[in-house]
Amino acid sequence: MSKKQPITLNINNRDHKIEVEPRKTLVDAIRDDCGQTGTHIGCEHGICGACTVLVDGEPVRSCLMFAVQADGKTIRTVEGLANGDELHPMQKAFMDHHGLQCGFCTPGFLMLAVGVLEREPDISDEDLLDVLSSNLCRCTGYQNIIKAVRAAAAEMRGPR
Numbered sequence: 001m002s003k004k005q006p007i008t009l010n011i012n013n014r015d016h017k018i019e020v021e022p023r024k025t026l027v028d029a030i031r032d033d034c035g036q037t038g039t040h041i042g043c044e045h046g047i048c049g050a051c052t053v054l055v056d057g058e059p060v061r062s063c064l065m066f067a068v069q070a071d072g073k074t075i076r077t078v079e080g081l082a083n084g085d086e087l088h089p090m091q092k093a094f095m096d097h098h099g100l101q102c103g104f105c106t107p108g109f110l111m112l113a114v115g116v117l118e119r120e121p122d123i124s125d126e127d128l129l130d131v132l133s134s135n136l137c138r139c140t141g142y143q144n145i146i147k148a149v150r151a152a153a154a155e156m157r158g159p160r
């Protein structure tokens with residue numbers, strides 16, 4: 001077993017000072033060491049996107065990143081989307097448009113969509129669909145996820 005390294009993960013504006021082996025993935029550290037279990041683990045090799053979080057604002061598959069690589073970076077997870085009792089527009093849109101069934105893929109889709117729309121609010125519909133095609137859902141058939149993200153995108157852009 002290799003020696004543990006001290007790192008600080010800033011998750012949703014809170015510092016978590018933890019010690020991890022260099023081989024530990026970011027998603028395992030987020031869940032096991034920081035107690036934030038909203039981020040899900042599906043395939044564990046970069047295919048499904050269930051583990052997507054934002055690292056310094058960029059959507060990242062946290063099963064493909066080592067926790068030590070995120071030392072000192074700003075991480076956002078699904079737990080940080082709502083503002084108290086007020087859901088983020090993306091969360092609300094997923095509820096309103098039935099964009100989830102079992103919910104396993106949902107945290108990853110939420111973080112992917114929020115990350116992309118915050119960076120590129122005027123993204124074309126074609127590019128948005130291309131982005132969403134990178135995550136997998138076994139339940140919904142995708143149409144309601146797409147409807148939800150389109151609706152949230154319009155709300156996040158606001159009146160023009």
Ligand code: FES
Pocket residue numbers: 040041042043044045046047048049050051052061062063064
């Ligand atoms: S668990 Fe990370 S991409 Fe599937």
Ligand code: FES
Pocket residue numbers: 099100101102103104105106136137138139140
């Ligand atoms: S809602 Fe079940 S996997 Fe997407």
